[in-house]
Amino acid sequence: MMFEAGIAIYVAMAVALAVWIGIFFYLWRIDAQARELRHRLDRQPEREEVRQPTATLRVQQRPAAVERPAEELHEA
């Protein structure tokens, strides 16, 4: 019955229309929700910046080696 030549084209049209109406309302809803989220975010104050822990690294240099003659070392 639904696939008779005279009716099939109306059935196909009804299906295509139903698909379009479904897509349209889905997009409409997502659009509204996205805008609502955007508004809420814009109203909400941003959190204060969390202070990052800091550390200072000090590098202590060793004193330079002193050259002494071999005799002096021997005497010591």
Place this chain on the structure above:
Amino acid sequence: MAQQMSQITKLLLGVWMAGVVVAMFLVVPQYQGLGDAGRIIIMHVPTAWVSVLAFAVSAIFSGLYLWRGRPADDHRALAAAESGFLFTVLATVTGAIFSQVVWGIYWNWDPRQTSIFVLLLIYAALFALRSAIDHGERRRKLSAVYSLFAFITVPFLMFIAPRAADSTLHPNCAFLPGSKCDGVVLAEGQIRLLGDRKVELLSLDRQGDLMVAQVEVSEPGLTSSSMLEPSFDLAQGRPDVSPNFPGLRFQLALEEVDTTTGNVRLNIEAPGTGLMDNPRTLFTFLASNLGFTALFLWMLQVRTNLLGVRWDLERREGALV
């Protein structure tokens, strides 16, 4: 006020596209040789057109991101690429349905089908690239560069490759001016390639005002052959009988006969060729193009909004790199 105008425009789009759907079934006439299946062209071509537009928008915003470094440009580029991918899938699916009706097969790796498949792979790789990189700025920069390179292939794959190919069965002549639609000229005993079929003119006989050609047509791969007898009406100067290729809705037409040299011009006649000559079809087709373009712009706006919200939330949570 702007908000209200925007809502009204969206409602109008809903009504407009519903009108296009109704017109597609009730206003557009049946196409000779295709029947009701040819109506799919009202959806198929606009989706392909919008996919090109979407990829162009994606490339523009990718370039802007590389220039200005604003995350909002990256969101627009991604949203446009996603929409383009979706519309390309729609064009591929509607094309495959059309192919089933006209060629008797959903997919036969015709140059047109192959080029759109390659395009899908190229943009699928963009999404794979984005999901593979965790570092936000690096991901955005790399995908912007990739998107620019990907767009270079779009004109070639969508417009040049199908026109350059000799063997496409896609009805280019209906929509793509400049396609190779002139057919082949051959004399008795000569062999040429017409589309992806080998044709050989076996004989040419005169029967009153009619010139009747005996043509052997071999299937791709030379798996089988058949004999077709197209004819040309000399008095009226146009093809008389154009038999169908075996198992296809395409016809073999004898388009020209030179009685002095014995040369003939054979061509494939695709059903749907010249369908835009009908004003009802033309206006519905233009309305569909306009509607799909507006739908793309709306989808772009919604998706960009969502990506912006997600980015903002991640930034506030401190999860953004």
